[in-house]
Amino acid sequence: xxxxxxxxxxxxxxxxxxxxxxxxxxxxxxxxxxxxxxxxxxxxxxxxxxxxxxxxxxxxxxxxxxxxxxxxxxxxxxxxxxxxxxxxxxxxxxxxxxxxxxxxxxxxxxxxxxxxxxxxxxxxxxxxxxxxxxxxxxxxxxxxxxxxxxxxxxxxxxxxxxxxxxxxxxxxxxxxxxxxx
Numbered sequence: 001x002x003x004x005x006x007x008x009x010x011x012x013x014x015x016x017x018x019x020x021x022x023x024x025x026x027x028x029x030x031x032x033x034x035x036x037x038x039x040x041x042x043x044x045x046x047x048x049x050x051x052x053x054x055x056x057x058x059x060x061x062x063x064x065x066x067x068x069x070x071x072x073x074x075x076x077x078x079x080x081x082x083x084x085x086x087x088x089x090x091x092x093x094x095x096x097x098x099x100x101x102x103x104x105x106x107x108x109x110x111x112x113x114x115x116x117x118x119x120x121x122x123x124x125x126x127x128x129x130x131x132x133x134x135x136x137x138x139x140x141x142x143x144x145x146x147x148x149x150x151x152x153x154x155x156x157x158x159x160x161x162x163x164x165x166x167x168x169x170x171x172x173x174x175x176x177x178x179x180x181x
Contacts, residue, residue: 028057028180032160032173034078039165041073042104046116047149050125052136057180058173059135061153065105066168073104074170076163082152084121085145091122095137095154099161103151103170107144117141117149125151134176135159 045067053060065072079100082091107117118126119141130136138154155174164171 028175028177029162030160030175030178030180032162032175034158034160036075036077037161037163038075039073039163040075040104041071042147043068043071043073044110044147045072045105045168046109047103047105047107047144048116050117050119050128050139050151052128052130052133052139054133055173058175059133059155061101061136061139061151061172061174063101063103063149063151063170063172064168065103065170068105068168070165070167072165072170074163074165075102075104076100076161076172078158082140082142082150084142085148085150086143089122091140091142091152093138093140093152093154095156097155097158099153099155099172099174100142101151101153101172103149104147105149106147107149110147117144135174 045065047065049064051062077100079098082093082098082100084091108115121143125139128139135155140152142150142152159175161174
């Protein structure tokens with residue numbers, strides 16, 4: 001009888017010791033909002049690259065503008081359709097919502113007119129692969145017109161975003177959700 005009791009309690013003890021540890025919750029920022037974000041400062045330093053990254057709380061797009069310091073302006077806003085500056089041509093961008101990302105820097109050398117970023121209007125951004133992203137769906141080059149470079153960022157839905165100006169780059173973060181999860 002004593003052996004039976006010992007066998008009956010052993011599995012319960014093993015189950016308790018094998019219980020998974022509590023998973024740490026990531027605290028995500030909230031309060032970014034989805035209204036236009038504008039910083040009206042322009043530079044002649046040209047755009048050289050666009051890259052993206054995945055983070056626990058948001059997806060990130062970085063526009064590299066070497067030589068601009070923190071003097072690069074932007075205008076980032078949700079639009080119903082991305083329309084190319086100059087021509088007004090619609091640039092199709094996949095996703096539930098479209099962010100127009102306008103960086104107030106050319107993607108060409110102002111002295112020679114030679115391209116400094118190898119993108120083509122209406123085409124996906126070179127070197128940007130959005131496979132596995134929670135929020136980003138598509139990224140398109142609209143063009144560079146009168147010193148501004150225009151990009152389209154397709155996202156899953158209209159979600160909160162923020163824009164940061166760091167040394168030689170503009171950063172656009174789009175949250176994975178409205179609730180910070």
